[in-house]
Amino acid sequence: MQVTVKSWHAVASWTWTSEDDVCGICHMPLDGCAPGAPGPGDDSPVVWGRCSHYFHLMCINTWLHNKNTCPICRRKWEFARCAA
Amino acid sequence: MGSEWDPLLADDNSSGKVVRCVYSQTLNLTRDPPEGIFAMIDEHRATIVHALICGPRDTVYDGGFFYFLLRFPNDYPFSPPKVRLMTTGGGSVHFNPNLYSCGKVCLSILGTWSGPAWTPVQNLTSVLLSIQSLLSTDPYYNEPGVPRNVVASEQYSDYVRHETMRVAVLDMVGDTSLARSMPPKLLSVARSLFIAHFPVYRDTCEEHAKRNPEGAAFADPLGKTTGTFCWRGLGSRLAAVGSRLGAANFEPDAERSERDAEGEGGGQGGSGSPSGGSGGEWLSQALTPRQRHASPGQPAVARLSA
């Protein structure tokens, strides 16, 4: 069977936010626990780069040992200031 | 010429972190598999993944099964997996300028080619998709710096198409040591896709037997291989393997009769891919919903060994 949508009247939309709320490196929730962190929350903080990409602090720090670039956009990584 | 790229020569100590990461990335892949890509974790070594990449339709790799072994290092995802192509005809086939006959896979994200390097947001799926994208229509032009040359490109494509049939199809699903070396679940994926695609393979053999005379030498413009065409021989092998796997009587659908009808119109179609849409949907056809959402005991699709 094939269905053709002839018109579409959107009244509302919703989405899970979880997809955006995971760390791109470890794929764990940002408010969860990075691998190797002692616990979630303040023990596993999230940091932003100036490029606006964000990761668990532990995850990005491990990467920065290798290379000083953002894992997503490959620009030079610079930490954004707090409360950006 | 180091061998750092080779997963078969790497150490085998693995941390729990890597194991969890590999497990979740493999699970993600099998839950939402890209077309023509299958993967499963090795039963005994949790940082090894076996992957099967099917040659995309309308390319010279159409219908081929390319079996890869991936080993995830201890610092994964901060460094890339090591990847080896196992489908090489015992080290004799140079399937692509970036896929060496020794099994080395040349890709910048794997650190084996120049260009954008690995970053830790890459994952199993993105690696396999990058490899699949090498299996393109005119692979000759993957060779860096070659000038546009239609004749050379066609010669290379003729070679690759022939070796795809010989090694990536028949050696992969037949009774060979390579087929036996694959995890049985991946082998059964390949065999069920083979059965679904069987009429297209048969047409390919017939069509190219006209184009590449039996016994004519390969004209590999990259000069990496030697050998001769034997499309008629491959046709007989295909029939034998097909009948053993129960594919010979496979006339599944309207598609086949459409193709027969087209065939009667005279064979003036070009070389290359099977005409029009025929053969096109083979992968999606073969992957029925039942297979896509594998249930316990269902052998077809790459489930994880728990």
Ligand SMILES: [Zn+2]
């Ligand atoms: Zn993380």
Ligand SMILES: [Zn+2]
């Ligand atoms: Zn960035």
